Amino acid sequence: MHSIDAVDLDLLRALAEDPGATTVALAQRLGISRNTVAARLARLEDAGAFLSFDRRIDPAVLGHPLLAFIEITVHQRDLARIVEHLARIPEVVQAYGHSGTADLRVHVVCRDTDHLFRIDAAILRIDGVERTETSLAMGELIPYRVQPLVEKLRRGT
Amino acid sequence: MHSIDAVDLDLLRALAEDPGATTVALAQRLGISRNTVAARLARLEDAGAFLSFDRRIDPAVLGHPLLAFIEITVHQRDLARIVEHLARIPEVVQAYGHSGTADLRVHVVCRDTDHLFRIDAAILRIDGVERTETSLAMGELIPYRVQPLVEKLRRGT
DNA sequence: CCGCCCGTTGAGCACTCTGCGCAGCGCGGC
DNA sequence: GCCGCGCTGCGCAGAGTGCTCAACGGGCGG
Structure with a gap:
């Protein structure tokens, strides 16, 4: 069993900033090789780190605010x-x-x-x-976020 | 102001099934041109249809189950x-x-x-x-989903 | 201490996808 | 009937992908 390490956390952080980023872009941003990025991404993927895409769809845009x-x-x-x-x-x-x-x-x-x-x-x-x-719910005062947690783990690792 | 139409809904559905799909893949799956897919995607994007990537990160994998x-x-x-x-x-x-x-x-x-x-x-x-x-929370009995809603709108449109 | 395993790396390859501009076309509004 | 808009297909140059390879290094067991 592999657990999340600093590289993975950096990756998640970079991904959060630009979800559409290409593997190459992520690689040079983190200063690692694109092979590694792909490998990590795949590993995270089948560790189940990524939840359904539905979570990113705003119901408000679907007419349900x-x-x-x-x-x-x-x-x-x-x-x-x-x-x-x-x-x-x-x-x-x-x-x-x-x-x-x-x-x-x-x-x-x-x-x-x-x-x-x-x-x-x-x-x-x-x-x-x-x-x-x-x-x-009368307004999302703190929009869903995990980054502070990622940062915290990052510092602690 | 453009509102969501059937094509957009199909797009969201296809995207939900394969969030990593390329523009071309989506295009041929929906039987429309890749230019259209790109245009729609861009439009949805800056209509704010896509929420932060954080929503797709599973806190459980971050050690917070x-x-x-x-x-x-x-x-x-x-x-x-x-x-x-x-x-x-x-x-x-x-x-x-x-x-x-x-x-x-x-x-x-x-x-x-x-x-x-x-x-x-x-x-x-x-x-x-x-x-x-x-x-x-003792278990996510129905994991977050918007697809049924998308389907409903799709049929109603 | 040595050799092995594993993750990382850079390189290279063929292939695909992207972003862009362009012209044609169908449809609704005026 | 005309105009404008969105969709379409085409083509191009450039970038990114998936894959394989050999090399390197650290950690671990023998």
Whole structure:
């Protein structure tokens, strides 16, 4: 098992700055050979370091600018079936199992509050769902980022 | 202002299937000219359709497999300063303003529960933070996805 | 201490892809 | 009917890719 080293971290950092960068560009930026860059990239790739491209697609551009978090309380034993039903709702972009009072936390994107209301209703219609608690995200105060973490690891390595 | 059309949606779909695909590959897959692909891609790009590359980096590979949601209640007027402080914690990967009882929802990645505990403590130390409520994500039941939404729009267009 | 293994390196090769400009064409708006 | 725009195919020079190769160096076990 190979673990992430300083070179990998530098690579991730460079990639974050310019996701479209070519192998050669990355190589000369980091001062290493392009063969090495390709090798590292491949290694990261099949270590599963890169998540789906979907994560980079902005739902706002798709006409769904609103994000809501819905906590769902369910009959525990029906969990699998319920998740299956949730997966059929296109506006459900993500779902987590959840410690605490609720059992499920669902991330939902929508056109407007009315749309959200209808999605919530759809979720409530799923058999086994007991109650939902919706909260609206009012602006992404810190946009998703991993770089500070990368920097920290980089310094620590 | 151009809005997203069927070609763009197909492009996003193809891209999701193979994020590394070349312009030519995408072109022949969609049966359009490579010039068009390049043009569309550029247009999507500066329409802001693509979010930061960070979103594709798996924190788990960075040694932070745990994800937690922390709801924070704050003195409203101190919000900006508090967010600034939160931004200095590398493990804070994202933060939303929040409707409902809490004012802030923070997404945090960590090595283990002990690590989480220390991060929570750090947040509580920030001046103006009144209380926090942490819940742990127990598995990503539906991994982040936009494709179903893309498909839906595609059919509707 | 020696030899082996592994990752890195630079070089070289054929091939593909890119970025660009260009002219033609179909379609909707005026 | 005319204009403008976006799509298209073409072609070019230049850059990048995937691959292989031999050489080098550090780390490790024998």
